[in-house]
Amino acid sequence: MATFELVAECRETGARAGVLHTAHGDIKTPVFMPVGTQATVKGLTQRDLAEDLDVRVLLANTYHLFLRPGHEAIRRMGGLHRFMSWPRAILTDSGGYQVFSLSGLRKITDDGVTFQSHLNGDRHVFTPESTVDVQLALGSDIMMVLDECPEYPVSHEYARESMERTVAWARTGYAHYRRRTAETAAAQSLFPIVQGSMFPDLRRACTEQLVALEADGYAVGGLSVGEPRPLSLEMVEATGPILPRERPRYAMGVGMPEELPEYVARGIDMMDCVLPSRNARNGYLFTTQGRVIIKHTRYKEDQRPVDEHCGCYTCRNHSRAYLRHLYQAGEILYAALATRHNLTRYLDIMRQIRHAIVLGQFPKYLKAVRAVPVEVE
């Protein structure tokens, strides 16, 4: 199971530096986890991820792998690590978020959620028990409980009902997980997810009930669903004081580069987001100086790297002009080079954050990065 070791804490903010020990290696926290939806981070090889980027933990999507190639097929082939040849840690979500994004195609009951595959329309059911089973079959190091992620905005009443369902599902999922792993030294951890929409009282109530599960770690879900940013941070602040200090805290689906230190300042240890990879493919590159929109004509003969302060393969070897050319030509290499750069940017930020925390200089760091403009040029 995943165990967490606190290495340093910031005296002024809630920032923490730690190490998350898993059966597939140690992970320095705070950590950003690249998203490998379908057992691949789009555009990169596993070697690129391990050797170039030193990624220690990936996120994979249970919903997608459940549908294709199927969790039982993956189990028969020795689990997800072996299937995708990734010897380092993997976190899988519960599949709930994807299912709830299907809107018209799904139906929620107290027992779980019925949905139709976006691939072929086949009908399936996810229950708190079945998503644990699917993730046990995948063999991920960190599994997530099935939760309901309401859209934004919803009424306090709906948010409360939904949060209570999430808590009930967490209890059911946890009981099932403990039964299934009773005979084995469980190598896989299960994290419950705090919900409660944008209502601090519901977030607190949810957190209090989930803490009773004595989980290996806790997630804050239901963020980045369209709410204003200060609200997302406020929701994290509501949970922090209640969550056990000695367990890792995971903010799901966040965020923009400038938001990463903000979450860390509020006690978050783990984050994931499709933004660096998806924005890369769409032509948006993150740099130490802000954002570069690579298609702009001004880069046509720009021989500088995307970011002169970046040490990634892309910046060491290629110019903005070449990247722009590849982007305009729709070449695969563009996605590979751009993703590599954006992920490096995120991982660099996390390394800087951790370094600042360990040195006791996180407040200074935070002040400095808050002063950097978001847009370039």
Added chain:
Amino acid sequence: MATFELVAECRETGARAGVLHTAHGDIKTPVFMPVGTQATVKGLTQRDLAEDLDVRVLLANTYHLFLRPGHEAIRRMGGLHRFMSWPRAILTDSGGYQVFSLSGLRKITDDGVTFQSHLNGDRHVFTPESTVDVQLALGSDIMMVLDECPEYPVSHEYARESMERTVAWARTGYAHYRRRTAETAAAQSLFPIVQGSMFPDLRRACTEQLVALEADGYAVGGLSVGEPRPLSLEMVEATGPILPRERPRYAMGVGMPEELPEYVARGIDMMDCVLPSRNARNGYLFTTQGRVIIKHTRYKEDQRPVDEHCGCYTCRNHSRAYLRHLYQAGEILYAALATRHNLTRYLDIMRQIRHAIVLGQFPKYLKAVRAVPVEVE
């Protein structure tokens, strides 16, 4: 300029082993040149090509680079090698083949060919002189003269006219090339192209006239345009005895893996083809045992590598099941892994061929590979 050194010749066939010396490194021949149409081999980084595959020479397409980003832009940025960060050799075609493939959009005169861009419909002209200028701007190590590549079949009369135009263009292009490079020690070589459709008498007449140009090397063009394979090989046979022994010979746009030794047996030193990379992306993988069509259901849980006898990154790390999953999911990584494998297969074949020639065992090798079935399973 590119100079050719003969290392060994087969006594029974026309096979030759050599070294092609260029300003951007030495190339062991016979060589297969991966195609990097738009200044990238689709799906691979330049590091993959150099370090994993040990590619020594790439082909890039003048037509595509002329249209985007433009040869003058590339010249201003220090040439194609620098633009794409590829320090090894580059061969560029004349752009003629792409222009002639545009059919409805182009018009041939004795002076050259007028065509419309497939990107935006802009009207352009390629002349024997201008294509040399474009390639000089690109800075490729080996340039090709503008030729007319007739479709198959054409009448003897049309083929003769077309061949004579190709010879006239080669003379014009060569004269222009000699003028333009008179003051400099020309680092760039220019190869003329033998045409003549599928008529051996025209191929011979064309070759005789082109040999008078005393070029650094010669190409055989107009192959793989839909003709039966024995005919393509016959056309190569028609030119071999006339071409100077001490110059490299390049068969353009060939071929399937089983054809590579056949061309070498007929005195060919250089080949290029989009087949390994294009077929890879379309799900066709070449192996030592024949072809693997990766989408087949039988590979769903097949944990063997694509080819157990292959040492490429893909085969060392990934299963057929994983590749099939990536293919079905439309993931970028599929193209990257499949291309890497297919190109490795081609380069392995060329290495084996060269080894056999140097050891004096090429006839034995040829006999053995002719006995291997083309289809797997």
